[in-house]
Amino acid sequence: MPGTEVRITHGPYTAVVTTRGGALRELRCGDRNLVVGFGPEGGVPDYRGVICAPWPNRLADGAYSYAGQSYSAAINEPERGSALHGLAIHQAWDIVEASTDRVVLGCRVPAGPGYPGSLELTVAYSLSDDGLRGTVTAVNTGTRAAPYGVCPHPYLVAGPAPLDDWSLELPAAAYLEVTPDRLLPVAIRQVEQDAFDFRLPRRLGPVRIDHAFTGISRDAAGLARVRVMDPSGSGVELEWGPEWPWVQVHTGDKPVGPDRLGLAVEPMTCPPDAFNSGTDLIHLEPEESHSAGWTIRAVDRRG
Template sequence: MPSTEHSIASGPYTAVVTARGGALRELQHNGRDLVVGFGPDGRVPDYRGVICVPWPNRLADGRYAYAGTDYQAPVNEPERGSALHGLATEQIWAVREAAEDRVVLVCTIGAGPHYPSDLKVSVSYSLGPGGLRSTVSAVNAGSASAPYGVCPHPYLVAGPGMLDEWTLEVPAREFLDVTPDRLLPIGMKTVEEGGFDFRSPRRLGPVRIDHAFTGITRDAAGLARVRVKDPAGTGVELEWGAEWPWVQIHTADKPVGPDRLGLAVEPMTCPPDAFNSGADLLHLKPGETHSASWTIRALA
């Protein structure tokens, strides 16, 4: 039986990637966790480290219309009536390439009642001195155009302290307000209006966040970074490029079970429910490819 676990290493970095959802299961720097991990068996808890494709976040009622045809995706978040995180999180991805410091996984999303076309998706994970560099690519392998969005779903760990004690930096000036019951989009607000202004680093405290941010400040190379730091002096950074105009931040609040274990930082090509709103939605023509990359690295 083929292995569903793939360990890679380079210098002080080690990682474990699982075929379940194409997910990053572990990432460590000198033995210190940089993400919230999970076990080698069973379902991936809380979508940790999965690749959310062909849409990120929520699709209201799992319904959308595209090119004159109605589609119905499985509603996998029944308490909010949404299709959450796309169609690939429950798949077992296949290994296309494996080396000591790199692994590439692939999956296929087929055309049908959920989606208009065949989509072939790959994700690469590569370790080096600069941390874990990842790239997700998708090619429309079918004969019809298709809507497309994507995001990774890691939960970052700054250090040994509680999340409330961590310092957060998010270079965004706006966020998408959502309904309190279903977390579906309402409209844009400034980060000052929402109490989510982390453009200068500040302590998280008890604030609860589960929102998509945009209006992102980037450097000359088009890169943006979210940083979290622990009072002990350790930290972690997620860096992403201009391919991702949005980033979802979630403080991992749970009404029952382990609470606030890490900070979800999810670069997104489009906001929640984009298949219905059309906001920043990509349209892949037959044969067209889209790729986007991100990096997770330790901060001393």
Template sequence: MNPTEHEISFGPYTAVATARGGALRGLQHEGRDLVVGFGADGGIPDYRGVICAPWPNRLADGRYSFDGKDFKSTVNEEARGTALHGLVFGALWELQERTACSVRLGTRIEPGEAYPGRLDISVEYELRADGLRSTVHAENVGGDAAPYGVCPHPYLLAGAAPLDEWTVQIPATEFMEVSAERLLPAGMAGVEGHAFDFRTERVLGAVEIDHAFTGLIHNGDGLASVRAYDPSGTGVELEWDSAWPWLQIHTADKPAGPSRLGLAVEPMTCPPDAFNSGTDVVRLAPGESHEASWTVRASSR
């Protein structure tokens, strides 16, 4: 038995979480994959399923200032000169609790050159009748305040057909324009009349997206969701609440090798480069905590 792998099940659902990056390695409903998975050993391709904290997405040049002090993180997206997806995706998370249908993993961020605070971060994956509910909890266990943001990084699978043939619904009225070279923030725009307007479900086609959306549309229960359907009628849904005011969508386009293998759907507490803009950054004082959840489930027509 691999001690870094944790399989859980409930009803028609099974899932595998891994200590590597606290990631969701696989999720199935009646044997059908709902996310793009990866192997039990080695690296994690394309950050699939990892938890991105204490910032999501890109941080320009890996640099930012907080409370009058400058910090510098490793640039791990060298072509664009950014620090991508935070500090914990490469960590080996510890098992904190496990049942037949749930598992909780945790890790710690220590203060240093890249970050001012000491955070304990945990993720719980729990299978229920309505799908996989995941919750990220962060607590400042240090003596200094710290900036915080988070997002999950799953690539959803609606079915076996190519991504271009899926129909997609994205409940967002605005998106963040980005620079072509670095994909860093360059302004905001409305989706009205734009190729990114998926407020009404439609075929994705050849549209390429790697952008943050906001102006999210919630239902009467305060929930928003992205839905994707395969032409065969199978589908997948990711649902979140108001704790996540931003949403990154990526059509997983690659300049070389396998491309558009799934649809990355990433609720975010703050937008790209938020540690520099300050937009929606959570400030965690010593002893304070933050928690946010999302659910992935199978759907069908």
């Protein structure tokens, strides 16, 4: 569809980026899919690859207070009574610039009953020998301070085997327990001796995960990495910096239809419902900006 998506390439990597949700629609290394993709038309299933802003994950009842005023966002997850994944997923994104190996998309989130600030958002995707680099930037173009959080939403694909047979390495010492019905925060729990302890790589098996993790181990540069491997030796790695103290991991379980197609790995600047808890919430003053980046790369241990 001309004007609605851009294909970029570098070496063995190819990616397709769409104006629908600012999403990464496709990422391949050679003949391998590194993310669960979707078609060139229609909606974006399961929020695959979208940019979630100005809040990631769930906002309970779509309601919160900020700077003494109350705000109410539309509920788009009625079965759980939540405003899910922010406002940018509903906005029209534009192609700001495009070249062979880089594309930049932008959108505007206006102030209104659901949000106090006016945001200009851009997401830049570029390919190199190191894989796909994404960087999302928000600028508060309004006249008042605004709460802010963000995450990308890719579903990683390790290889041809079922997700249960993939191994996961997740360098997180703690996770956020959530209510079973609405998946809203309860308390921080340690992963030690828990089914969610993947600090050493091990097979996923039948475990069901839809939780935010924190207490993340990083290297000297502040980088953290989640690695997912297929038994064949192929795999994929997502790396993110200190701007993201949280990461949501979801095994893609669905009550009906095809499920567990990929592993959602979503670096987050704040946990679910942060507009109410205030945990790790970013406060963007007028004209202030915030940027955060991540990288997805192929891993191959096949002989």
